[in-house]
Amino acid sequence: KQEVTQIPAALSVPEGENLVLNCSFTDSAIYNLQWFRQDPGKGLTSLLLIQSSQREQTSGRLNASLDKSSGRSTLYIAASQPGDSATYLCAPLEGDDKIIFGKGTRLHILP
Amino acid sequence: NAGVTQTPKFQVLKTGQSMTLQCAQDMNHEYMSWYRQDPGMGLRLIHYSVGAGITDQGEVPNGYNVSRSTTEDFPLRLLSAAPSQTSVYFCASSSFQRYTEAFFGQGTRLTVV
Numbered sequence: 001k002q003e004v005t006q007i008p009a010a011l012s013v014p015e016g017e018n019l020v021l022n023c024s025f026t027d028s029a030i031y032n033l034q035w036f037r038q039d040p041g042k043g044l045t046s047l048l049l050i051q052s053s054q055r056e057q058t059s060g061r062l063n064a065s066l067d068k069s070s071g072r073s074t075l076y077i078a079a080s081q082p083g084d085s086a087t088y089l090c091a092p093l094e095g096d097d098k099i100i101f102g103k104g105t106r107l108h109i110l111p
Numbered sequence: 112n113a114g115v116t117q118t119p120k121f122q123v124l125k126t127g128q129s130m131t132l133q134c135a136q137d138m139n140h141e142y143m144s145w146y147r148q149d150p151g152m153g154l155r156l157i158h159y160s161v162g163a164g165i166t167d168q169g170e171v172p173n174g175y176n177v178s179r180s181t182t183e184d185f186p187l188r189l190l191s192a193a194p195s196q197t198s199v200y201f202c203a204s205s206s207f208q209r210y211t212e213a214f215f216g217q218g219t220r221l222t223v224v
Contacts, residue, residue, distance in 0.1 A: 031209040043115075043201060044154075046212035089154070093208060097161060098169060099144070103153035 002027045004102035012108040021075040023090030030092040038087045117216035124192040132187040134202030142205045143185040147198040192223045
C-alpha cells in the first residue's frame with residue numbers, strides 16, 4: 001500500500017526566504033506526481049505535475065524535483081511571499097490510477 | 112468555464128438519513144474521483160471512475176455508493192449516514208490523469224448528527 005509522508009508538517013518562515021518542502025513515498029511504481037496547494041476552506045489547485053520520466057518541473061517561483069527510484073520529491077519555493085501561505089500536498093499517481101495524498105505541509109510566510 | 116462543481120456546499124444530516132452529493136464537470140474529463148478530508152488523516156480516496164459506466168473502490172469505500180451514467184456527472188450516495196461520515200468531501204476530475212493535472216471542486220462540508 002502506498003504511503004506518502006510530508007516533512008515538515010508545518011513551517012513558518014520570514015518573507016523572502018527560499019524554502020524546500022519534502023515528500024517521500026513507499027511505492028516507486030508511479031506514473032506521475034503532483035504538488036497541490038490548498039487554501040483554508042477551499043479546494044485543491046494543482047501547482048506542478050512531474051511525469052515519472054522527468055527529473056524536475058518549473059513554474060514561476062516553484063520548482064519540483066522527482067527521484068522516483070528513491071521515492072522522494074521536493075518542492076522548492078523561491079523568494080517566498082505572504083500569499084504563498086497555504087497547505088501544500090504531494091500526490092503520486094499509482095499504477096492502478098489512484099492518486100494518493102500525503103497529509104500536507106502547512107506553510108506560513110511571515111510579513 | 113465552471114470546471115468541477117459540487118453541490119451542496121454545506122449539509123447537515125441526521126443519523127440514518129440518506130443523501131446524494133453531486134459532482135459535475137464541463138471539461139469532458141474521463142477520470143473522476145471522490146475524496147474525504149479529515150483532520151489528521153489527510154485526503155482519502157473513496158471511489159473513482161475511469162469513464163462512463165466504470166467505477167472502482169478507493170481506500171475507504173464502505174458506506175458510499177457511486178455510479179457514472181454520463182461523462183459529466185459522478186454522484187456520491189450515502190445510503191444511511193453515520194456520524195463517522197462527518198467530513199469534507201471533494202470531487203476531482205482529469206482528462207487522462209497519467210499525463211494531465213487533476214481539477215478539484217470546492218468541497219461539500221457534511222455534518223452527521
